[in-house]
Amino acid sequence: MKVNYHTHCYFCDGKGHPEEYVLEAISRGFSVLGFSSHAPIKEINDWTLTESNLPDYISSINELKVKYGKEIKIYLGLEIDYYPDENRVEKFKKFNLDYSIGSVHMVKPDGFNTYFSVDESDSTFAKVLNDVFGSIEAFSREYYKTLRALILQGGFNILGHLDLIRKFNKGNKYFNENEPWYREDVLKTLDLLKSRDIIVEVNTGALSRGVNDVPYPSPWILKECFNRGIKVCLNSDVHAPNNIECYFNEAKQIIKDCGYTQLHTPFEIIDL
Ligand SMILES: [Zn+2]
Numbered sequence: 001m002k003v004n005y006h007t008h009c010y011f012c013d014g015k016g017h018p019e020e021y022v023l024e025a026i027s028r029g030f031s032v033l034g035f036s037s038h039a040p041i042k043e044i045n046d047w048t049l050t051e052s053n054l055p056d057y058i059s060s061i062n063e064l065k066v067k068y069g070k071e072i073k074i075y076l077g078l079e080i081d082y083y084p085d086e087n088r089v090e091k092f093k094k095f096n097l098d099y100s101i102g103s104v105h106m107v108k109p110d111g112f113n114t115y116f117s118v119d120e121s122d123s124t125f126a127k128v129l130n131d132v133f134g135s136i137e138a139f140s141r142e143y144y145k146t147l148r149a150l151i152l153q154g155g156f157n158i159l160g161h162l163d164l165i166r167k168f169n170k171g172n173k174y175f176n177e178n179e180p181w182y183r184e185d186v187l188k189t190l191d192l193l194k195s196r197d198i199i200v201e202v203n204t205g206a207l208s209r210g211v212n213d214v215p216y217p218s219p220w221i222l223k224e225c226f227n228r229g230i231k232v233c234l235n236s237d238v239h240a241p242n243n244i245e246c247y248f249n250e251a252k253q254i255i256k257d258c259g260y261t262q263l264h265t266p267f268e269i270i271d272l
């Protein structure tokens, strides 16, 4: 059974109409496709929905549910960023979403009034690292602190790309994941997840875009998830229709190697 719950289309930062993703999914034998455009944020930006196109997004997905209902199950979702000063998951509940992904793409350290991107580009990452944090440990700690605050707030179904902080760390460019401070911070985050009904996604998005060559989260983290009984799903975080199942076979093998025999989504349990 093929499913994907992490899909971006032209309503946010993806390419193509949502219908193109539906047709691609059907042609590749998918049973389920979940749309998860980036929920609007207050700041002006070029990667999220806006308050004004959110209703169009919702009605487009709901129309596709009806049009292709006999061929594929379509779900309406959002990928929602954490803001410390408001419960954004609650805010979007009124749109009758089928599910949501909670993600951290930006951090706002104490004493700053602006958010800094974790995943925009390698050059932005290096600039934020040097100008704002001064060390990769401080940057990473702020990221995981924000992620734990998101987990504590809860209300969403899937935790997006758990270790996004290593997006530009190919070849250990910025740090080694074996460093005790990093392992300790990640494990503290997993211990918090353990008791909650949140699915961790294995996300192949960075591979399809050629930025990194290991799906999120790293295999050692996935193994620790398995040891804690944390459920996982597999998502492509697709931004162009033909990447809908990019690196799925390789990722499935990694998941199995970590001990898992099943994937859990908000609506299915799938044998690996
Ligand atoms: Zn994301």
Ligand SMILES: [Zn+2]
Binding pocket: 006, 008, 079, 237
């Ligand atoms: Zn995404």
